[in-house]
Amino acid sequence: MRAINFFGRRPIIFLDSNRSFSAVGFCTVVKRTIIISNGAAGAENQCLGLVRALGLSHQQTIYHVTRPTGGINKWLRWLPVSVHRRLNDITNLTYSDLKAQMAFGSMVLPISAAKKGYSSSLEADARMTFETIRDGPVLVVASGRDTISVASSLKRLAPESVFLVQIQHPRSRMNRFDLVITPRHDYYGLTAQGQKEIAWFLRWLITPSKPERHVVLTIGALHRFDSTTLAVASSAWHDELASLSKPLLVVNIGGPTGNCEYGTELANELVSSLKKVIWSCGSIRISFSRRTPKKVSDIVMQELGDNLKVQIWNGKDSNPHLGNLAWADAFLITADSISMLSEACSTGKPVYVIGSELCKWKFSEFHRSLKERGAVRTFTGREDISNVWRYPPLNDTAEAANRVVEALAERGLVLHP
Known part of the structure; x- marks a missing residue:
């Protein structure tokens, strides 16, 4: 059976009507998505979150771009x-x-x-390209610097079959992508304050030019945790967390980065301030990230590990992050993690941050935007955690997904219902 469909407002004829092309008026249905990840959880979760918001999680394939190690x-x-x-x-x-x-x-x-490692990545790239061209239109979502070359190569090899979304700013040759999703603070270098902080001859290396039409600006990072996910998590963690005394303060501790450097001084400030507010807490749950230095976690364990109100995740049992997001009444988060802050601020619950004064460059701009929105407050140790305050929750993932749908429609494409 001969099927005539339209892709990019041009007719394409396929002899096999079972392919992924399906005629819907003058639109072509996109039924599949390919995620290209650098393997980092923060980057991959942004792709997964966007694909979930688009309703394509059941039709996703994930490829990892890896680097040599050792x-x-x-x-x-x-x-x-x-x-x-x-x-x-x-x-x-x-x-x-x-x-x-x-x-x-x-x-x-x-x-x-x-055979010592390069061929496997080439084979994966080849399989990806073959599937992309063979099976009709596909949404490709990539995140991270290491994915840019692979994702843009797919677009170049199959321009009529690939709609390419790059998460995080690629810095150059923007015409390689159909859509770029990136935080507003990536453009901090264009502000008056940002230009004071970097020499003019280096700006082109790290500061993008002004946003183009196909750039979608967010406040924070995309993530997977929408209201449905949190409702499921609330049920899954009910037996463990429902009996905890309220209010429940969840403390997420990350690790120092180049733009947010800290050490034991911040750890000591954190535990000292927590001791001052613990009277207003029913319970406290503390988690460390993979980036948390041992010297920081040791201080927290030593100072708070024996307190009956405090539970500290040992890193061995199931990761409680999703359960904590669902059951927390308030959050305290170190300033280094854009992802953890974005997730917490999407709940609409009070979020306290510690260490933001140690952040510089675009991290400082990110914290400024959250404070202006009323989403976060600086943790001082004088808070009453039972006091609740409100703000418009971050909705970056859903808003970015809407922009993807609009951009697809401009190309004559619709997502599989």
């Missing part, structure tokens, strides 16, 4: 991922590989070198 590779992460891979393959060449290349004057990596 040895000097940790010092080479500033290189483009393709260059990093090739350099690693060259350094892993055996003597016989080198001898063979010298004999034939070849600069192509031999099979033995490819």
